[in-house]
Amino acid sequence: MTRSEEFTGIPGVAPRTAAPGTARTANDAHATTRGGAEPPGTQPPPSDFFAVAAVSYAATVSSPSDGDLWPSAWADDGGLYAACGDGLGFSDGPWSDIVVNRIDGDPATGLTGQRLASGRDVAPVWTDPARFNSKPTGMVAVDGDGDGRDELYLAVQDLRCGASPDTFNAAPAAGIVRSRDYGRTWTAPERAMFTDEFTTVMFLDFGQSNTGAAVLRGAVAPGDADPAGYVYAYGLDHNWRTSYSGVVPDPQDLYLARVPAASVMDRASWEFFSGLAPDGVPSWSPRLADRVAVLTDTRRVGTAAPVPMAPPPVPGSVLAQGGIVYNPGLARYLYTSWTEYTFEFYEAPAPWGPWRPFLSHDFGPFPWSGPRSAEPRHGGYATTIPSKFLSADGRDAWVQSNWFVGASTYGGSSYHFSLRPLRLDPMPAPGTAGPAHLAEPADGNLATAPGTRAIATACRSGRIEVLNDGRTDRAEDSWNGLVKDTEYWGYTWPGPVRLERLEFTSGPHDYGSGWFDGPPQVQVRRGADWTAVPATVDPPYPADWTATGTRTYTFTVAPQIGTGVRLVGRAGGWAGYTSVSELAVFGARPGTGDGGRMAP
Structure with missing residues (x-):
């Protein structure tokens, strides 16, 4: 997103109002629970598939590029193709609302890239070009025409731009553009393929050349x-994330589609x-009207x-x-979503679900500290996991995301x-017993x-x-700017x-906060x-x-077997x-029992 389009410090944030002609709904007024903490909402039950799900608090790998979003596809020629919004891409060329790149x-060894095409050479603006421009939302590489070479298909949307409270808050149209020469030239439909609904299209990444669809x-x-023989895609209605101005409803449903790779x-x-x-x-x-949300x-x-x-907040x-x-x-299928300050990740055994949340990671409010800071901490938006960088056993992955709001020159950003x-x-x-390395x-x-x-x-x-570094001269705290019913x-x-x-060893002397308001509870995960x-x-x-x-x-419990433990209470x-x-x-205390060994 362009720096000139920030509002009240966050792009597109304005006082929330109902869309014209619509009734006020639960999207517009939010009740709170005891102490003003987050309301629970309606969500799927939590996942029990992962014993460990941990993401870094900051980006650790950068590249000589500029821009955001970066949906990507791994093609048959070995390249990772990715499109960015509002930037230069992998070049020092002119700024563009959309740039296609090869990475x-x-x-482990570092990333390099090449800018291939940009702007209207990639995609038209199907809505009013004075108020909207193009943003990439998904990409897939597949040999749909049977010539032995992959084509690239890029999903793009018309997103509100300019100096308006509705900037970034409405995406009324979307379509698919195609490249037969690995991103250098593009063909686009004359009219948008989707309007109002299914306008944020994210292709399911089935690995190199879509071969995983088998x-x-x-x-x-x-x-x-x-x-x-199909390509699969997910879609959100109305906007790519929360519509902070309320001009359209917020996305709360994820939909799934398929289309033959040849068409x-x-x-x-x-x-x-x-x-x-x-x-x-x-x-x-x-029929779009027949669709059922998968999440x-x-x-x-x-x-x-x-x-x-x-x-x-x-x-x-x-x-x-x-x-x-x-x-x-x-x-497993992984959907990586996000909010202004959090990552929200889901998993499923099939493309159609059931989808369940497995990780919610809170990065706290701005200001964040950039990747060049001594203590980097930042989340980001448009979270993706490129299949090219998955480990063979699937346990190690890399998350791409972007952020710039409030970033300092010294600490940098992840834009x-x-x-x-x-x-x-x-x-x-x-x-079963735990892995041998434990x-x-x-x-x-x-x-x-x-x-x-x-x-x-x-x-x-x-x-x-800090929790397990063996030192008590360093400490952390759980401040994130919000009242929390519980923390752990x-x-x-x-x-x-x-x-x-x-x-449990507490942090340093603190007269304002830093303690639980009662003895914290021990919880064990099974x-x-x-x-x-x-x-x-x-x-x-x-x-x-x-x-x-x-x-x-010292908290002592009867011997417990589990894959997690935590101290829980209210600040x-x-x-x-x-x-x-x-x-x-x-x-177990030294010299007694069999404490610490794997469960039978």
Whole structure:
């Protein structure tokens, strides 16, 4: 997005109003729960597929590029093709609303790129060019014409631009453009293929040349068309993310479509997912009106009351333009969405679901610190996972996202093709032992076992490693500017562990906040469920400022087996956060029991 189009510090943010002629709905007024925390909304049940899901607090890989969005496709020639919005791409050429690029290299060795085409040479503006311009939303590489070479298909939308409260808040039209020469020249339809609905089109990334679509052959009825001959795409209605001005409804439903690879630009060839037959086989309809959402999530973030002296929150829905990728190593589909301050990730066993949330990562409000800062911490928008950079076992992935609002010159931003690591470890089957690498450390502290991931509701500086670095001279706190009903500090492991003791060391002396308003609860994770377990605390937890000052409290429970543990409570004090300098987890006291070993 262009810097000149910022409003009140965030692009396209204006006082929310109902769209003309529409009734006021739950999208327009948001009730809050006790203490003004976030309302729950309607969402799918949480996923129990991953034991560990952890994303970096900042981008760790940059590139010599400029722009945002970056939907990408891995073509048969080995190149990763990606389109950016509002930037220069991989060049020092003129600015454009849309630029197509080829990217080479990988996160380990570095990334280089080449600008291929831009502006109206890529896509027209189907709506009023004075008020709208082109933005890329999805890309796929596939040999649809059978000539032995991939074509590139790029989904583009008309997005509101200019100096208006509605800038970035409406996307009334979308279409697909095609390149037969790997991104250098493009052909576009005369008219938009989609209007108002399905206008944020995100192609399902099935890997190089769409070859992964063959995995769907087992999900069709005998005699049906070969699913490997199709391209699959997801769509959002009305806008690419929350419509902050309220000129159109916010996206709360994700839809799925398919189209033969030979006729991607033929609107009449598109079919929309319309439900599952009793035998679980998906149904498709050429009528957009027959479609059924594969994911509905009505949650809103940023609706809680701010703590004193915090910036006002930015309310928004949780479904937005990101990416959907098939991860063959884990046999899972991943949808990476986002909000102004959070990442919202979902997983499913099939393109049509059921989709379930597996990670919500809070980066806190602006100002963020850029990738060149000593303590970088920033989220971003348009989150995607390029299939080209997935590890063979699927456990290591790279998330692309962008951010620039409030970035400092010194710390930099991620307004370029940038990547950060995502670690995914599947949940082991009940009753199985953990992976071999999860060995008990010599001191018995399971918080330092290989594969351990620290978790928190929020982490002000992004230094989550403070929890298990063995030091008490460094601390973190959970401030994110919002009143929170509960918060936690803890760990997840890629396999089950046996534990019975936690040693929690608080942060430094703090008279405003930094403590729990009562003894925190110990919760152990089994599957997707976090279960409270009785605990004794020594010394007694005072629930006031005297709990701070790097004091250590030992929580003892009956022996437990699980893949995660956390201390949960409500923040005390006026500033709305807790602090921690160390959290150790032990199986059994030295010389007793079999604490810390894998569950049978």
